[in-house]
Amino acid sequence: MPEFLPGSLVSARGREWIVLPDSDAQTLRLRPLGGGERDETLIYLPLERQPVQAATFPWPTLDQARNHSASQMLLDALQLKLRSGAGPFRSFGNIAVEPRAYQLVPLLMALKQPTVRLLIADDVGIGKTIEGALIARELLDRGEVQRLTVLCPPHLCEQWQRELVERFHIPAVVVRSNTADRLERDLPPGASLFDAHPYTVVSLDYIKSERRREAFQRFCPEFVIVDEAHTCTQAGQGRQQRHQLLKGLVADPERHLVLLTATPHSGDEDAFFNLLGLLRADFAQLKDLPAGQRSDLREALSRHFVQRRRPDIAEWQDTSMFPDRKSAEITYRLTGAWGQLFNDVLTYARELVERSEGQGLREQRMNWWAALALLRCISSSPAAAVNALRTRLQAAQSEEGIVGDVSLEDLEAQASDRVLDGTEDALSTDDIEPGAQTEDSQRLQELVASAAALAGQQNDPKLAKLLEHLAVLLKDGFLPVVFCRYIATAHYLAAALQEKFKSATVKAVTGELTPDEREAAVEQLGESEVRILVATDCLSEGINLQNLFTAVVHYDLSWNPTRHEQREGRVDRFGQKAPEVRSTMLYGEDNPVDGAVLQVILRKAESIRKELGVLVPMPDDEGKLTQALMNAVLLRKGAPLNAQSQLDLFGEPAKQIDLAWQSAKEKAKQNRSIFAQRRLKPEDVLPEWRKSSAVLGGEADVARFVSRAANQLGSPLQPVKQHFKLPTEHLPVAVQERLVAEGLSGTLRIDFRQPAAQGATFIHRTHPLVSVLADTLLEQALDDSPSGDEAAAVARAGAAFVSAVSLKTTVLLLRIRHQLTVTHGSSTRLLMCEEAVAVASAGSEPFNELSPEQTRELLGAEATRNMPPPLRDRHLQSALDALPEWQTQFEAIAKARAQSLLLDHRRVREAAEGRGSYQVTASLPVDVMGLYVLLPDVGAAANIAVGA
Structure with a gap:
């Protein structure tokens, strides 16, 4: 029984096929000529009625001659169908995103490592998800890994699943508490869902427990991406479990690991170096090594750690990929009834704190948290204040729903998460108003009544200022997202905005909605021309908003500068089409809470970010410094807010925060110089x-x-604003049926740029629409039956008078397949590569390979005048008769291409000791896809000569 190698052609079941990898002596994996991936099949040779025979690709014929304008379509169809491209990157034919050049840096770094261990710490919005997934796709397509898992916080699971399938054609399943049982239900005993499902997105919170962690480590895929990796250090119980999980995974020296984070250094030196230790254990020693002994280890680390700021992207000729962010501040004053209520609440909050002095520590802390909750909510909105005043402070509940005596630690944990913004590496998305009621009193009822009466812009100067600012943004064409802290505030604002801006669609998205519901609500907004989104911080991570919005308004100041950057990063990120985005901070100029946060925290963070170019997380010692600052606000009486420097205004706590900021800045500067990626x-x-x-x-x-394909097939694209409409009902029935099988029917709204216009689908080279059109046109081209349609879309042969040549020039379009053999240790993988190559011979010169630009120039050249069919046929027949004698030249070109491909692969994936070796063999003979004879337009040349 003959052996058919990948890339060879065979004849079976009445048609021709290309042999694919994973074939063996008895089983062939085949793809039909002109067919796509969906048409692949397996043939078991012993059961075939007719023996499978070697085949050769048919040469063009005179019957396939068409107008010259149809020649370029064949090249486009061939190129866009390539999935196993012969370029230096195997994955580019299988992705639905066009990565920018700077996003290839992590990929090239990864390919220079036998086992990938990489920390990608690029700024928010630069594209870490693309960079990490691109490495995974490349190793999958190289056959170096078969399984992949992404570990991420639970709220990012759906986003990762969507990115993997839509952009990288990796159909991953989500594994967390509400899906794991269903996924495991149908597995045989002892089987792991990580074997049954090779591609998974796993919630870190689900998998970190000791019982699940041990099982996962046994069955974990060989390639792991960890998103928000800074949450996997050793500080805190949850993070300790995550760190132990990753330590167990990296214990396997052959497991590939890619860590992603925008904040690798959250101010904790130990946490940062523990993170580096996951890449290589000795990197953790950098923390304690004297400066003179660091150089070798630093040099080694630079091959595993990449961190770029926005300014670093400038040298990559990609500055246009990011908008210009313009920031502004607007203020309101605490006037009238609002000012009186604020002062009443502040006085009451101080009394709560003072009244608990001398009581037990638990009572003191409950009153302190109640006071802080009141300040936070009254600074947000009257609606949030009402909810806080009406809700009794509850640290925990028993199963019967009765408040029990809980530990001080539990009280602190819940209150801190609800009132503050969480810790630096685990920012809270809890947007429920914290309870502030510790007693039932007439005083409390009066405050509730006063707050409830304040709703509306006439009584709420903060809301009035927002409405004024949004009117300006909308008039200037911006589409805003308004971020606030609490659910009640979000609904309060949405109602007021809808009343004010009746022509706009306004929607509030809060933690009351599931992640899927939040995403659907945001997408629904995109159907409106004028839209305003009001969101709590449940949207500051996870859902990207750059397709729909161009401005961010911080209605409530976050008490953590990282949260501000995350909010703005939803809009100001890779893929934002607008040349400019706006960011506005709204605060009370005489609000002592806003004053403390702004002066002591946010402005300091911004000055450091401008100086260093990166956001330095707030050095807050798990919230202790912020609590001390707010305590100073509670205890400070009488002094006007702008009377002195902020350090004097807020006393010793402000000075301690300033010292911590200075220390954090110096460490960040030092680490930036030590670890910056400059290789x-x-x-x-x-x-x-x-x-x-x-x-x-x-x-x-x-x-x-x-x-051009849509036009040739009878359904020209219809321009609509920033995209196109394609009515599929006008296409041939066979094409419609193929599109329906891909889930495409009716009128398609499409865009060829990313991100796509609202309501349109981005059409990339791997989109089913492109595959169906390319398959259809290639089948037309390969049909050797006579056709009287000179204007057919694709031409396998043609002859024309053109002005682009001075000698008779024969252009051949060749399809070359190569067998790529990769040996790593005792393992050998056989892969197949395909490429479309154009060659040309001017006069009697030998054939030379054309560059892509030369190919476009010749095949895209306009015919200057008609060529009579007899003359066309004579030139074509002469070239067709010469094809046999040209075969040796084609084979030499194919072998040269194989050597070039080998050098590409060796250069990109270094073939040093222990990293494998490569061998590339061209499959011969090559396929002659198209033959075109271009003649100089003698008449035009004569006119030029006469004119001279």
């Missing part, structure tokens, strides 16, 4: 990127192909 420059990466883009085709190629 890979644009000149190291851009050639690889351009080469792959040229081989496979980019966004412009997709747009040209789909537009």
Whole structure:
């Protein structure tokens, strides 16, 4: 029984097929000529009625000659169908995103490591998800890994699942408490869902417990991405469990690990170096090594750690990928009834604290948290204040629902999460108003009544200022997101905004909704031309908003500067089309709470960010400094807010925070100089990127192909604002049926740029629409039956007079397949690569390979005048007759391409000792896909000569 190698052609079941990898002596994995991945099949040779035979690809014929304008369509269809491209990156044919050059740096760093261990710490919004998933896709397509898991906080699971399937064609399942039982239900005894489901997105909170952790470590996939990796250090119980989980995973020296975080250093030196220790155990020693002994270890670390700020992207010629962020501050004053209520609440809060002096520590802390809750909520909105005043402070409840005596530790944990913003590496998304009621009294009822009466812009100067500012933003064409702290405030604002801006669609999204419901609510807003989103911090992580919004308003100041950056990063990030985004901070100029947060925390953070170029997390010692600052606000009486420097205004706590900020800044500056990634420059990466883009085709190629294909098939694209409509009912029935099988029917709204216009689908080279159109046109091209349609979409042969040549030039479009053999230790993998190559011969010169630009110039050249069919056929027949004698030249070109491909792979995935070896063999003979004869327009040349 003959052996058919990957890339060879065979004839079976009445048609021709390409042999794919994973075939063996008895079983062939095949893809039909002109078919796509969905048409692949398995053939078991012993059961075939007719023996499978070797086949050769048919040459073009005179019957397949068409107008020259149809020649470029064949090249586009061939290129855009390539999935196993022959460029230096295997994954580029299988992704639905066009990564920017700077996003290839982590990929190139990873490919230079035998076992990938990488910490990607790029700024918020630069594209860490793309960078991490691109590494996974590349190793999957190289056959180096078969399984993948993403570990992430629970609220990010759906986002990761969506990114993997939509952009990287990796169909992952989500594993957490509410899905694990269902996934495990149908498994045989002893089987792991991580074997049954090779691609998973796993909640860190679900998997970190000791029982699940041990089982996961036994069955964990060989490639692991950890998002928000800074939450996996050793501080705190939950984080301790996460750290132990990762320590167990990296104990396997062959497990690939990619850590993602925008804040690798949250102010805790031990936590930071523990994180580095996950990459390589000895990196943790950098913390204690004398400066003179660090150089070798620092050099080693630079190969595992990449951190870029927005300014670092400038040298990558990609500055246009990010909008210009313009920040502003607007203020209101505590006047009238609002000012009186605020002062009454502040006085009451002080009394609560003073009244508990001399009582037990638990009572003191309950009153203190109640006072702080009141300050936080009254600074947010009257609605939040009413809820806080009406809700009794409850630290915990028994199963019967009765408040019990709980530990001081439990009280502190819940109150801190509800009132403050959580710890730096675990910011809270709890947006329920904290309880502030510790007693039943006439005084409390009066405060509730006063707060309830304040709703509406006439009585609420903060709301009035927001309405005024939003009117300006909307008039200037911006689409705003208003972030607030509490649910009650969000609904209060949404009602007021809808009343004010009747032509806009306003929606409040809070923690009351499930993650799926939040996403659906945001998407629904996109159907409106004028839209305003009011959101709590449940949306400051997870859902990206750059497609729909262009401005952020901080209605409530966060008490943590990282939260501000996260809010703005939802809109100001990779993929934002607007050239400018706005960010506005709203605060009370005579509000002592806002004053403390603004002067002592937020302004200091911003000055450090401007100086260093990176956000330095607040050094808060688990909230102790913020609590001390707020205590100073409670105890400070009488002094006007702007009378002195902020350090004097807020006393010793402000000075302690300032000292902590200075220390954090110096450490960040030092670490920035020690760990900054400077090894890979644009000149190291851009050639690889351009080469792959040229081989496979980019966004412009997709747009040209789909537009021309749709036009040729009877349904031209219809421009609509910033996108297009494609009515599929006008396409041939066979094409409609294929599209329906892909879930595409009716009128499609499409866009060729990313992110797509609202309501449109981004059409990339791997989108089913492109595959169906390319398959259809290639089948037309390969059909050798005579056709009288000279204007057919695709031409396998043609001849034309053009002005782009001075000698008779023969252009051949070749499809070359290569067998790529990768050996790593005792394991050998056989992969297949395909590429479309154009070659040309001018006069009697030998054939030379054309660059992509030369190919476009010749195949895209306009015919200057008609060529009579007899003359066309004579030139074509002469070239067809010469094909046999040209075969040796084609084989030499294919072998040269194989060697070039080998060098590409060795250069990108270094083949040093222990890293494997590569061998590339061209599958011969090559496929002659198209043949075109271009003749110089003698008449035009004569006119030029006469004119001279």
